[in-house]
Amino acid sequence: MNWYQFENFIRELVPENYKMKGDFYGWYGKKKPEQINKVAVVVDLLPFCNFSSYDVVISHHKPFFTPDFPVFVVHTPLDFIEWGCHFQLAKNFGFTEIKKFDSSIGVYVEKETDVKELLENAIKTLSPEPINYYFPSERVKKIAFFSGCGFNFPLFIEKVIGENIDMVISGDLVHHTAVRFSVNKIGYIDIGHYKSEIPGIKEFIKRIQRKLTAEFVDAKIPQFHLCLC
Incomplete structure (x- = not known):
C-alpha cells in the first residue's frame, strides 16, 4: 500500500x-x-x-x-466517531446500550450500577496510576464517559450538569471541576487522560x-x- x-x-x-x-x-x-x-x-x-x-x-x-x-x-x-474512543471507554466497563449526547461530545449509559463495581473495573482493566474518585452515593443510574480530557472540557462539563448525570468517568481532573461536581452531587472516577x-x-x-x-x-x-x- x-x-x-x-x-x-x-x-x-x-x-x-x-x-x-x-x-x-x-x-x-x-x-x-x-x-x-x-x-x-x-x-x-x-x-x-x-x-x-x-x-x-x-x-x-x-x-x-x-x-x-x-x-x-x-x-x-477518533474520539467522536460512533465506534471511537468515547464509545470504547464505556464498552470497556461492560455497557452495551451506549448513547451519544446531542453535541456528540462524550457518551452516556442509563443503567443502575454499584459505584464500587465501576472502580474495581477501572483498576482491573486499565490499571490507572493514580486514580481519583468521589462517590456521593453507592449506586448511580446515569453514567457519562469522555476519553481524554473530559474533566477539563467545559462543553462536556456543562452537558454533564445539564443532563443530570450521576457519575462521570474520564481523565484530566482539575480542582475546580472536582469542587463543582461535589456541589452538584455528581460522582467521578478520574482514570487519567492516557489510560x-x-x-x-x-x-x-x-x-x-x-x-x-x-x-x-x-x-x-x-x-x-x-x-x-
Missing part, C-alpha cells in the same frame, strides 16, 4: 469531518512513506521511542516536535489490521508518582 492509498484508508476509517474546529488532522511534517506494510499506533508521539521497524506512525495526539519519520494524526475524529484513550486506540488498531499489520506502541505516561503514605 502506498501513502496515498494509506491516507484514503485512514480517512475512510476516521473521516476528517468528525474533527473539532481548529483541531489538527492528517500528515504531520513533510515525510510520507513510499510503501506501507507495518504501522505503529500511539496515544502520544515521544522522542525517545524507536519506530525504526515501522513504515508510518499514527498518533492520536498532535506531536510537540517535528519527527524525521512519517506521522499521521487522527485526534478528535482512558487506550480502549479506543485498540479498537482502531483492530480495524487497521483488516488491511495492514498494526501494533500499539505503549509509550506510557511521561511522569512519575510519589505516594507519601
Whole structure:
C-alpha cells in the first residue's frame, strides 16, 4: 500500500469531518512513506521511542516536535466517531446500550450500577496510576464517559450538569471541576487522560489490521508518582 492509498484508508476509517474546529488532522511534517506494510499506533508521539521497524506512525495526539519519520494524526475524529474512543471507554466497563449526547461530545449509559463495581473495573482493566474518585452515593443510574480530557472540557462539563448525570468517568481532573461536581452531587472516577484513550486506540488498531499489520506502541505516561503514605 502506498501513502496515498494509506491516507484514503485512514480517512475512510476516521473521516476528517468528525474533527473539532481548529483541531489538527492528517500528515504531520513533510515525510510520507513510499510503501506501507507495518504501522505503529500511539496515544502520544515521544522522542525517545524507536519506530525504526515501522513504515508510518499514527498518533492520536498532535506531536510537540517535528519527527524525521512519517506521522499521521487522527485526534478528535477518533474520539467522536460512533465506534471511537468515547464509545470504547464505556464498552470497556461492560455497557452495551451506549448513547451519544446531542453535541456528540462524550457518551452516556442509563443503567443502575454499584459505584464500587465501576472502580474495581477501572483498576482491573486499565490499571490507572493514580486514580481519583468521589462517590456521593453507592449506586448511580446515569453514567457519562469522555476519553481524554473530559474533566477539563467545559462543553462536556456543562452537558454533564445539564443532563443530570450521576457519575462521570474520564481523565484530566482539575480542582475546580472536582469542587463543582461535589456541589452538584455528581460522582467521578478520574482514570487519567492516557489510560482512558487506550480502549479506543485498540479498537482502531483492530480495524487497521483488516488491511495492514498494526501494533500499539505503549509509550506510557511521561511522569512519575510519589505516594507519601
